[in-house]
Amino acid sequence: MTGAHGPTDDPAQLSLSQHEIVQLASVAVSGDGDRGTGIVRRLARKYRTLDPLIAEQFIALLRTSPMRKAETAAPVDVESRLPLVREESTPALDNEPIWDDLTSEAMRQLANEHRRADELLAAGLTATRTALFIGPPGVGKTLSARWIARELGKPLALLDLSSVMSSYLGKTGTNLRHVLDYAKSRDCILFLDELDAIAKRRDDVGEIGELKRLVTVLLQEIDAWPSGGLLIAATNHSNLLDPAVWRRFEMVVDFPRPQERQARAALVGFLSGEEGLGPVIDVLAMAYAGTSYSDIERSTARARRASTLQRTPLEETLASDARMRFAELSPQTRRDLAVRLLASTPMSQRRVADLTGVSRDTLRKHATVSRKDGTPS
Ligand SMILES: Nc1ncnc2c1ncn2[C@@H]1O[C@H](COP(=O)(O)OP(=O)(O)O)[C@@H](O)[C@H]1O
Ligand SMILES: [Mg+2]
Incomplete structure (x- = not known):
């Protein structure tokens, strides 16, 4: 890689380190796309000032690739075979959401971050991947998830966690995994409604072991949600959520009652x-x-x-x-x-x-x- 067109011509600075070559080779052999994406993101950041044109090529790769896994079939309940997610391919809104100033600012920023993800990538940043919507019933959490899907021109996959929890817990984990994998395999927005149904305080009595495993699965997924993707969770009972769950979300948006x-x-x-x-x-x-x-x-x-x-x-x-x-x-x-x-x-x-x-x-x-x-x- 030469820097003939870049701000520096020092070839030592511009070449890939041996470490980077080994990393890329290992990704090529293992086919671990998530890791590959991470490496390319680091390279984009490294070359941002060294060689903007190269950096741009990395960014172009990131733009097309984070959700490139093969399409999987829509997930169904392991027992009933009924669909687990409701998918709205082109979300329509009966009415436009009304927000107070703070909510409006948060929602518009969230949409902008995804619309202008390239600019963020060029600055070494990524758009918010996970957001938590908090508020009482009927204040526009679901409506706002639809709004953002419409704004970004992406399908919305809705999963009501309270309905998944109704089947017994062992199956719940399997179902949840299917839904999360499905959502990650497609360029859609995943909306997890009634998060409190699953993410209750982990010191809850009852089927403690099973619940713990479920929450762990969910928290890991939230942490590792792919960049470029967007997972939105909503809850009417934020007080029921373990603080560890709150912390996992990159953005928390409050939906207050109308004044x-x-x-x-x-x-x-x-x-x-x-x-x-x-x-x-x-x-x-x-x-x-x-x-x-x-x-x-x-x-x-x-x-x-x-x-x-x-x-x-x-x-x-x-x-x-x-x-x-x-x-x-x-x-x-x-x-x-x-x-x-x-x-x-x-x-x-x-x-x-x-x-x-x-x-x-x-x-x-x-x-x-x-x-x-x-x-x-
Ligand atoms: N902020 C809002 N602005 C306009 N309409 C709203 C708003 N919040 C709720 N509504 C109306 O109430 C309906 C139900 O709202 P929803 O988004 O499902 O509430 P939540 O998910 O917070 O329980 C919406 O379809 C919409 O018609
Ligand atoms: Mg709702």
Whole structure:
């Protein structure tokens, strides 16, 4: 290898070391692709400054090769022969995910890292291979996995670990191995849902030996997930996860419940196409803050059906939903929200009182206080 086109012409620096030649020869003979990939990655890093053109060729190799194993058949349960993974070859989203700022930043970076993996490789870095999505049910963990698969144009393989765990543990290990091998053999994103089903604290009583083996298998796989690949795991119960499991993931993404702003965006999305809803959206956004996106979706869908069947305006059906939700809040919270509604929307005192269940007297008193404070009413 000469460096005629590189920044250095010192042939001693540019030649492969004897150690590297032996390493490459051993990979060639053994056919150990994972090791080969590691060596080529090191070479790419070494030649980055010594000879960028050579480094580029290494990077091109890495780009095409990390997932080059032969396609294997889709894995099935060892006993029932039923498919273990659900595969979405071109994931479609019913609606775009709504995120808070932190989640959005994490998701966009994750997508960017994979889209621009070449730039990372050229800097001696690799895109995040393993990510853990944490949050309560119905806040968009699965939706966001679909989103990233769509963004990267890759199929999504979904495995619900709680369903694998239902068969007895010896088989579970075999099943899990099949799924992991399958996912690694293809250029897909693997989504392991309900990770807590398997990765429970290892000091759990019960079938301790078997469970330990399973967790060990999983942790090793997470550690060794091939570069270029992406394994996403999700859990509703992050407190059940052994800290050793958390640490294994390169990125942890939090999916919080919607705040008022996100609840509003969700309402606007789920009610798109409906006219004349006006301030009832603001009322609902307050009422649904702190619930979940799937709750909001379910409620808006139900309201649409009810309004159609009862031939009442959707605005009124939604208003009665809001009334019910406000009734569940503490008097203090209810009053604070009502005062804020009065101040921030064009609704009359009567309407605000009707929707929130806060008396006009109370409203009048507190609105006066805010006015005296100089707060706009
Ligand atoms: N962040 C979100 N933005 C928009 N819609 C959401 C969001 N989270 C959940 N949904 C709605 O709720 C449904 C279920 O969400 P899902 O992603 O399965 O939640 P999780 O996996 O966190 O339990 C989604 O298909 C979507 O319609
Ligand atoms: Mg889910």
